[in-house]
Amino acid sequence: MTIRWIDRVKAIPSAPPQVWTVMISAGHSDTQPGVVANGFREADIVLEFRQLVSAELCELGIKHLLDGEPHENLPLSQAVDIAKRCDIAVEFHTDSASPRASGSWTLSHAPNKPLGAKLARMTADTLGIENRGARPENAGHHHRLAFVSDGGGIIHELFFLTNPHDLAAYMQHKQVLAGEIAGVLATAARKP
Numbered sequence: 417m418t419i420r421w422i423d424r425v426k427a428i429p430s431a432p433p434q435v436w437t438v439m440i441s442a443g444h445s446d447t448q449p450g451v452v453a454n455g456f457r458e459a460d461i462v463l464e465f466r467q468l469v470s471a472e473l474c475e476l477g478i479k480h481l482l483d484g485e486p487h488e489n490l491p492l493s494q495a496v497d498i499a500k501r502c503d504i505a506v507e508f509h510t511d512s513a514s515p516r517a518s519g520s521w522t523l524s525h526a527p528n529k530p531l532g533a534k535l536a537r538m539t540a541d542t543l544g545i546e547n548r549g550a551r552p553e554n555a556g557h558h559h560r561l562a563f564v565s566d567g568g569g570i571i572h573e574l575f576f577l578t579n580p581h582d583l584a585a586y587m588q589h590k591q592v593l594a595g596e597i598a599g600v601l602a603t604a605a606r607k608p
């Protein structure tokens with residue numbers, strides 16, 4: 417596996433320098449689709465979203481790593497290896513439950529909860545869905561995922577794919593959301 421920094425980023429002379437390394441990851445993989453609901457596969461949605469956020473990070477002057485080439489979503493074990501090398505690592509997912517369950521939230525170890533809380537709040541506000549906040553590693557379906565336990569990263573459940581209203585809000589606002597999430601990550605990456 418070759419790991420390539422996305423480093424063709426805009427120079428932003430007025431901004432403080434980037435002091436922390438950043439990785440963004442798409443949950444699941446090309447061979448494991450995750451949740452399938454309402455005509456969509458989780459792995460496809462989060463791969464597209466990873467690329468939208470990557471483009472916005474470039475606009476904001478933030479170098480970063482991805483879990484694969486632009487159209488590739490590597491398996492979790494490889495994503496974890498990349499996450500381990502970075503100070504800030506976020507993996508995007510969509511959640512599943514009953515059709516009425518709604519909202520955005522994160523899973524992480526305690527030191528990452530302040531950043532997780534910002535990501536969940538920004539997503540909930542942008543999509544107009546419930547803010548479920550920053551939760552500990554063992555809080556949800558993904559509690560066994562090594563991205564948090566071994567990679568030291570943040571799992572971000574963007575919304576519930578099983579909820580048609582959440583999905584429609586995401587489809588309407590995903591581009592704006594990508595910009596907002598990149599902004600949160602850029603601020604965190606520049607904070608000494």
Ligand SMILES: [Zn+2]
Nearest residue numbers: 443450509510
């Ligand atoms: Zn997932």
